[in-house]
Amino acid sequence: MPAVSLSLSRLQSLLLALCLVLPLASRAQGPDPVAEAIRTRVEQLAAPGGAIPAQTRALADFYRQRQFAPAWTQAATVDQLLAALADTASDGLDPEDFGLAQLQAQRAALAGGQGTPEQRARFDIAATDACFAALVQLYRGKVDPVTLDPQWNFEARPLDPAQGLQAVVDAVGSGQITALFARARPQNPLYDRLRTALAQLREVAQRGGWPTLPDGPTLKPGMQDARVPLLRQRLVAGGYLAADEAAGEHYDATLESAVKHFQQDQYLAVDGSVGGSTRAALNVPANRRVDQLRVNLERARWLLFQAQGNFVVVDIAGYKVSYYRDGKPVWSSRVQVGKPYRSTPVFKSRITYMTLNPTWTVPPTILKNDILPKVRANPGYLAASRIRVLDSQGQPVSPKSVNWNNPRGIVLRQDAGPGNSLGRLVIRFPNPFAVYLHDTPHQALFDASQRDFSSGCIRVEHPRELAVLVLDDAAKWDRAALDRAIDTGNTQTVNVANPVPLLLAYWTVELHDDGRVGYRSDIYQRDGKLLAALDRRRTSPLQALQGTAP
The missing domain is CATH 1.10.101.10 (PGBD-like superfamily/PGBD)
Incomplete structure (x- = not known):
């Protein structure tokens, strides 16, 4: 009996001790205060009441997937992030767009376990925001090109939000931030060469130019x-x-x-x-050339992902057209492009057909600004140029019956043949600008160094060579067959069985095989506007939170 009483007494003491300890243990294992602070701030950001920006949604989804646990707790991972953000300067971007200096200061203040849960939450969210923002800028560019050119019709580099989010989650979990940033950049040797050129030129500029x-x-x-x-x-x-x-x-x-x-x-x-x-x-100055490289790196982020398969590129500021097969250039020719006040537009289309021995219907702008002054000065100009006057129904009209001081209801059309403004061949593609690639009687102008002579269309020095490549039908349309068809003098439409993508692009630098960089004239004054947009500081969604650093 005494032994039994002792055992019961000990059991009662143990139970009492457990009753006292369990509430303390329960309180010790409560919610992580940093996670709770993150949850509060993220829910403020993603609160209903209007459209939520894509990056805010991504940031909220990132933390929800983690159940709001802090992401940047490993020193090595944070080191990689800060280094990767600093390295965006090599892409022509501004690391302060991502609040790099403030992140570095916050990180230093939190060293050695210092800082409140609220301060740690702010740092973690700011680091995630910077990571997402930098990746997006590297992946598809900082500036939306439509804000600079409302006619822009190139699609943005495809970005699957779910895959992108998972890539960040995985990289943070595995500590592979450096590799994540490397994959975000355009995977094209041209982009790497532009970055190298920028680094080299910055060294020159830092030495005084x-x-x-x-x-x-x-x-x-x-x-x-x-x-x-x-x-x-x-x-x-x-x-x-x-x-x-x-x-x-x-x-x-x-x-x-x-x-x-x-x-x-x-x-x-x-x-x-x-x-x-x-x-x-x-x-x-070298610093101005640095800026020229920066704006072209941004254009590279917009466009380089499209350089796949077979396609044609018109390099407007380089006065050149090239045909690419399997993503590699196999042919090029000099071109003439639009005057600065009649610039050749930047857009994407597909070459669908071509016209042999074309007629030329005079566009309204050229009629008003170019042709009418010549007709008024020389009544014989139309006949000498083989231009006929037609009414709105396409019926011939005598030039003598037209009031050339105020012509109405007429169309001017130049006959096919020698001297036609479009030459003997036009390569056509759908577009709202009424521009196309074509032959030209103005062959001597190809010898000029800067060839901005046209009214917007692209005059090609060797259009027949390009036509054969685009048609890609050796059995029916080799060079000899094309020449024979043109030599008949008959106007003929030739459809392209497999329409070929066409990119009209604007680059003001050129990289040579020996590493030299050529800097082109900004003939349409596009660089300045893009540079201003590139230098404009990003607005972080975190600025909506009172007292939160961007």
Whole structure:
């Protein structure tokens, strides 16, 4: 009996102890205060009452999937994130768009377990917001091109929200943030080369840029001039001249060759002499060229993912058209594009058919601004140009019956054949601008360095070569067959059995195989607007929360 009483006494003591301890244990294992703070702030962000931005939805879904547990608790993962955000500068982006400096300061303040749950929650959410924002900018660009060009019809790089969210969740969980950022960038060698060029040029700019060539008489081969060493140093900085050629006042053959390469890259007259135009191009500051590379990196993020399969690209500012097979260029030709006040538009279409020996119906703008002044000055102009006057029903009208000071209800149409403004061949594709690729009687203009001569259409130096590639039908439409059909003089429509994608794009830099960068004239003044948009600070959804850092 005493033994039994002792056991019961001990049991009662144990039960009493458990009753006292269990409430304490229950309180110790309660909700994580950081997670609760995250939950509160995320629910504020995603509260109903209007459209929720896509990035806010992604951030909320990210934390809901984690049951609001903090994501950035591993020092190595945070290190990778901060380094990846800093490295967006190499893409021409601004790390402060993602609040990098503030994240670094917050991280330092929380070191060693310091900080309240609320402060830790703010840091975690800000880090996630920065991660999502940087990935999106790398993946499809910061600037919405439609805000700069309402006619823009290129689709954005496809982004599946669920897959994108899971990629971030997995990368955070596995500590693979660096790899995640690398995958977000365009997977195209051209993009990597642009980043390399930007890094190299920034090094030049940080060293003070390149020498400025003073005004003076045109520098020519064979001359001795005190400005020649500066010219040599400038060309060394641009990669046109070897470093051991940087000294000497004599304008020798090696220097002449380097100047010609520079002139060719800048679309200047290639004469080997340094006159006003060449000197102006040489003296563009390195920092301005940095900005030129940055805006073209943004264009690369918009467009490079589309460079797949067989397609045609019109490089507007480069005055060139190229045919790509399996994503690689196999043919190119010089082109003439629209004047600055009649610019060739940027858009995407598909080549569907072509016209051999076309007639040309004069567009209203050309009728008003170009043709009518000529007709008023020379009544014989229409006949000499083989242009007929038609009424709204397509019936011929005598030019003498038209009041050329106020013509109404007429159409001017140029007959097919020699001298036709469209030449002997037109390559057509649906678009609202009434532009197309075509032959031209103005062949001599292809020898100009800058070829913005047309009224918006693209004049092709070798259109028949392009036509054969696009038709891709050796049995029926090889070059000999095409020539025979054109030589008949008959107007004929030829359909493209497999329509070919066509991209009309605008780039103001060109990368050469030897690593040199050519900087083109911004003939349509597009770079400045894009640069301003690129430099405009991002508005973070976190700014909607009182006291939360972006």
